[in-house]
Amino acid sequence: xxxxxxxxxxxxxxxxxxxxxxxxxxxIFALPGNGGMAKDAxxxxxxxxxxxAIVDFAVKENVDYAVVAPDDPLVLGCVDELNKxxxxxxxxxxxxxxxEGSKVFSKDLMKKYGxxxxxxxxxxxxxxxxxxxxxxxxxxxxxADGLALGKGVIIAETREDAxxxxxxxxxEKKFGKSGDNIVIEEFLTGPEVSVLSFTDGKxxxxxxxxxxxxxxxxxxxxxxxxxxxxxxxxPYYTEAxxxxxxxxxxxxxxxxMNKEGRTFKGCLYFGLMITPNGPKVIxxxxxxxxxxxxxxxxxxxxxxxTIMQATTNGTLAETExxxxxxxxxxxxxxxxxxxxSYEKGFEMTIPEExxxxxxVAGAKLDGDKLxxxxxxxxxxxxxxxxxxGAIAKAxxxxxxxxxxxxxxxxxxxAKALKAGRK
Numbered sequence: 001x002x003x004x005x006x007x008x009x010x011x012x013x014x015x016x017x018x019x020x021x022x023x024x025x026x027x028i029f030a031l032p033g034n035g036g037m038a039k040d041a042x043x044x045x046x047x048x049x050x051x052x053a054i055v056d057f058a059v060k061e062n063v064d065y066a067v068v069a070p071d072d073p074l075v076l077g078c079v080d081e082l083n084k085x086x087x088x089x090x091x092x093x094x095x096x097x098x099x100e101g102s103k104v105f106s107k108d109l110m111k112k113y114g115x116x117x118x119x120x121x122x123x124x125x126x127x128x129x130x131x132x133x134x135x136x137x138x139x140x141x142x143x144a145d146g147l148a149l150g151k152g153v154i155i156a157e158t159r160e161d162a163x164x165x166x167x168x169x170x171x172e173k174k175f176g177k178s179g180d181n182i183v184i185e186e187f188l189t190g191p192e193v194s195v196l197s198f199t200d201g202k203x204x205x206x207x208x209x210x211x212x213x214x215x216x217x218x219x220x221x222x223x224x225x226x227x228x229x230x231x232x233x234x235p236y237y238t239e240a241x242x243x244x245x246x247x248x249x250x251x252x253x254x255x256x257m258n259k260e261g262r263t264f265k266g267c268l269y270f271g272l273m274i275t276p277n278g279p280k281v282i283x284x285x286x287x288x289x290x291x292x293x294x295x296x297x298x299x300x301x302x303x304x305x306t307i308m309q310a311t312t313n314g315t316l317a318e319t320e321x322x323x324x325x326x327x328x329x330x331x332x333x334x335x336x337x338x339x340x341s342y343e344k345g346f347e348m349t350i351p352e353e354x355x356x357x358x359x360v361a362g363a364k365l366d367g368d369k370l371x372x373x374x375x376x377x378x379x380x381x382x383x384x385x386x387x388x389g390a391i392a393k394a395x396x397x398x399x400x401x402x403x404x405x406x407x408x409x410x411x412x413x414a415k416a417l418k419a420g421r422k
Contacts, residue, residue: 001022001024001025001026001064001065001305002026002027002028002029002061002062002063002064002065003019003025003027003028003029003063003064003065003066003067003305004028004029004031004054004057004058004061004063004065004066004067004087005019005028005029005030005031005033005041005066005067005069006031006048006054006066006067006068006069006070006073006078007030007031007048007068007069007070007073008030008031008032008033008034008037008043008048009034009070009290009361009362009376010290010291010293010294010332010359010360010361010376010378010379011069011070011288011289011290011291011293011294011359012030012033012037012069012070013034013036013037013040013359013360013361014293014294014297014298014359014381015067015069015288015293015297015304016028016030016037016040016041017040017297017356017359018297018298018300018304019067019304019305020040021303021304022303022304022305022306024305025305027042028040028041028042029041029042029043029044029057029061029063030042030043030044031043031044031046031047031048031054031057032044032045032046032047032048034360034361034362034363034364034373034374035360035363035364035365035370035371035373036348036350036358036360036361036363036370036378037360038365039355044057048070048072048073049072049073049076051073051076051077051078051081052081054073054078054081054082055081055082055085055087058082058085058087059085059087063087064087064088065087065088065089065090065305065308065309065312066079066082066087066088066089066090067089067090067091067308068082068089068090068091068287069091069287069288070287071097071100071101071147071285071286071287072147074091074092074094074097074100074101074266074286074287075094075097075098075100075101075147075286076094077093077094078091079091079092079093079094079097079266080093080094088309088312088313089312090266090267090308090309090311090312091265091266091267091286091287092264092265092266092268092286093265095261095262096257096262096263096264096265096286097286098262099257099262099264099268099284099286100147100283100284100285100286100287101146101147101286102145102146103143103144103145103146103183103283104122104145104181104183106283106284107120107122107183107185108122109253109256109257109260110281112256113252113253113255113256113259114252115248115249115252115253115256115281116248116249116277116278116279116280116281117280117281117282118141118185118186118187118188118280118282119185119186120183120184120185120186121183121184121185122181122182122183123166123170123181123182123183123184124180124181126166126167126170126171129166129170129182129184130163130166130167132184133159133162133163133166133184134159136159136162136184137186137187138156138157138158138159138162138187139155139156139157139158139187140155140156140162140184140185140186140187141153141154141155141156141184141185141186141187142154142156142162142165142166142169142182142183142184143182143183143184143185144169144175144178144179144182145178145179145180145181145182145183146175146176146177146178146179146180147178148175148178148179149226151175151224151226151339152169152175152178152179153224153283155187162184166182166184169182170182188273188275188280188282189273189275189276190273190274190275190276191211191234191236191273191274191419192211192212192271192272192273192274192282193209193210193211193234193236193237193241193272193273193274193279194209194210194211194212194230194234194269194270194271194272194289194292195207195209195210195237195245195250195269195270195272196210196267196268196269196270196288196289196292196293196296197250197267197268197269197270198266198267198307198308198310198311198316198321199254199264199265199266199267199268199311199316200265200310200311200312200313200314200315200316200317201254201257201258201263201264201265201314202254202314202316202317203316203317204246204250204251204254204268205307205316205319205321206242206245206246206250207296207300207321207323208232208233208296208299208323209232209233209234209237209242210230210231210232210233210234210289210292210295210296211230211231211232211234211236211413211415211416212227212229212230212289212291212292213227213228213229213230213409213411213412214227214228215228216228216334216338216339216409217409218409218410218411219411223339223340224339225334225338225339225375225376226290226291226339226375226376227289227290227291227292227332227376228331228332228334228408228409228412229291229329229330229331229332229379229408229409229412229413230291230292230294230295230328230329230330230412231295231327231328231329231330231387231390231391231412231413231416232292232295232296232299232327232328233327234416235387235416235419235420236274236419237274241274241279244278244279245270245272245279248278248279249270249272249279249281250270253268253270253281253284254268264286265311265312266286266287266311267286267287267288267311268284268285268286269284269285269286269287269288269289269292270284271283271284271285290361291330291332291359291376291379294330294359294379294381295328295329295330295381296328298328298381298383299323299324299326299328299383300321300322300323300324301322301323301324302319302320302321302322306319307319307321324383326383326384326385326390327383327384327385327386327387327389327390328381328382328383328390329381329382329387329390329391329393329394329412329413330359330379330380330381330394330412331379331380331381331394331395331397331398331408331409331412332361332376332378332379332408332409333376333377333378333379333380333398333401333403333406333407333408334375334376334377334406334407334408335362335372335374335375335377335405335406335407336405336406336407337375337405338375338376338407339375342375342405343405344362344371344372344373344374345371345372345373346371346372346403346404346405347369347370347371347403347404348363348370348371348372348377348378348401348402348403349401349402349403350370350378350401351400351401354380354397354400354401357380357381357382357397358378358379358380358381358397358401359378359379359380359381360377360378361374361376361377361378361379362374362375362376362377362378363377363378372403372405377403377406378401380394380397380398380401381394381397382394382396382397387413387416387417387420388417390413391412391413391417394412395410
């Protein structure tokens with residue numbers, strides 16, 4: 001089988017490594033991929049949002065199955081266009097991907113169908129938004145409606161910060177058209193949990209839970225990033241919480257999307273907050289999270305490609321989705337200055353004996369040298385019976401990887417360890 005994977009980051013590298021385990025797979029193309037995954041896939045220099053070129057390539061190469069991993073091509077209808085050419089895909093059609101593509105849509109969906117989430121107001125007029133903030137409870141959360149590389153969410157601790165965020169989004173167009181409409185919502189408290197789930201539009205099979213670490217610095221300081229590391233499973237996601245989420249959030253969301261004529265197939269990501277009033281949805285994503293994928297998929301014992309095909313074919317109910325009961329930790333190594341500005345082009349050293357545990361996100365090949373080429377450069381993941389063991393092993397991997405201007409957090413998993421000891 002020939003497989004095409006759209007995307008070029010650490011998430012895609014983790015997906016490719018897992019798909020390679022299927023004996024029927026003869027070739028994997030990564031569009032565009034990156035220099036660090038060139039050993040695991042044939043990288044083709046076609047951008048993830050160049051949908052006509054992706055479709056032409058898939059047809060020309062007689063691709064048997066495509067995995068559309070990032071949010072942008074999903075929202076733009078990449079799956080729809082590939083399907084028109086008879087190429088089956090993992091991922092939702094554009095009409096279902098809107099669950100991530102528009103915060104206004106997803107909030108209105110939750111309100112309409114009684115799915116627990118933060119209270120909110122929607123604004124398309126900046127003056128009205130600013131006026132609302134004169135009396136809104138503080139802290140508050142400001143969200144750009146559209147996609148913003150995971151950075152279109154501002155937690156404002158003061159009214160001044162909240163108003164500044166509104167002006168940046170709506171007037172200064174910090175996130176382009178994504179800020180034409182904004183959501184101002186209640187600030188929720190409690191531990192956050194990420195739950196990725198496989199769904200074929202009827203059945204939902206959640207993957208193992210995880211905990212992301214968004215801030216750039218230790219002890220959750222610094223700017224928000226795309227994610228500096230993850231652990232799985234998340235100790236706050238107990239069996240009781242999982243049961244409540246299935247009954248009140250997961251199944252009702254799939255049902256709501258079906259009722260709206262937007263059947264969702266693929267990976268639906270639930271970003272949850274375990275509040276004093278029970279679990280609530282912070283956000284939906286229409287795809288695998290990054291870097292959650294880098295701890296979740298290494299713990300998957302069933303065959304990933306078989307599960308993906310089951311979501312496409314509507315046979316997920318009869319398909320095994322089994323996870324190990326071990327623990328995983330991923331530490332992201334980034335370029336100094338990320339997420340704002342950083343230098344690229346530094347040579348990376350990844351010892352061959354640990355390369356199977358390293359998921360490369362931002363790198364390019366220069367001859368036989370691997371050079372840094374992004375903010376988040378790679379994620380190093382290891383597994384152990386205990387969370388302490390997994391964390392120690394992941395940091396041991398990091399110690400053996402080197403490139404100039406590297407930085408990483410030193411406390412990935414610390415919060416989870418404390419929670420597990422209560």
